[in-house]
Amino acid sequence: DAGVTQSPTHLIKTRGQQVTLRCSPKSGHDTVSWYQQALGQGPQFIFQYYEEEERQRGNFPDRFSGHQFPNYSSELNVNALLLGDSALYLCASSGRGGNTDTQYFGPGTRLTVL
C-alpha cells in the first residue's frame, strides 16, 4: 500500500518564475492538504482540497493556488516566486473530512528560489 507520494523531490527556480508541485494521496484517502515548512520552523497550512474544491485556506497570498483531480491527486502552484518561498512543501492526505481523520504526510518537495 503506497503512502503519500510527492514529486519532484527537489527543485531550483529563480525569482519571478512559476512552479507546480504534485501529490498523490494514500490509497483510500480523498482529502489533500498542503503545508509550507521554512527551515527551522513548523509547517504552515496553505490550503486543503476535497471533492476537487478548496475547502480551507491558511494565510497565504493568491500566488499560491491549487487543484485536485478526480483521482484525488493534487497540484500546488506558486506564481511570481520570491526568495522567501524557499521551503519544504509538504502534502498530507486524509479520509473523508471527518474530525477524527488523521493526516498522513509525504516526504516533501524541497524548493529553492535563487
Place this chain on the structure above:
Amino acid sequence: LAKTTQPISMDSYEGQEVNITCSHNNIATNDYITWYQQFPSQGPRFIIQGYKTKVTNEVASLFIPADRKSSTLSLPRVSLSDTAVYYCLVPMLSSGSARQLTFGSGTQLTVLP
C-alpha cells in the same frame, strides 16, 4: 490570534520518560489533537491522536485535560532514535467559525546516551 505553544527544546537520557506539552488557546470544539514526529528533511510521521482524557498506543500516551487548552505527549523509555522534532497539530478557530489546521512551534528532543 490562534496560537499553539511548545517548549523549544528538551534533553533526556535513554530509558527515561519524556513529557512534551502543547498549549492551544483557541481550539475548535469538536476536533482532535494530533502529535507528529519529524526527522530532518522528512515529512512528519503520525504518533498519536486524541480528543480528551487519555489515549495510549504502542509508542506513546496523550493526556488532554477537560478544558482542552493543552495536551501532553508522553514517550516512555526513550531511545537515541527518538531524537527528533515533535509537533502538535491542532484545529484552531480563526476568523468567524472557520477552522485552521495549526502546527505547534515544535520541540527538539535530544536523547543522550
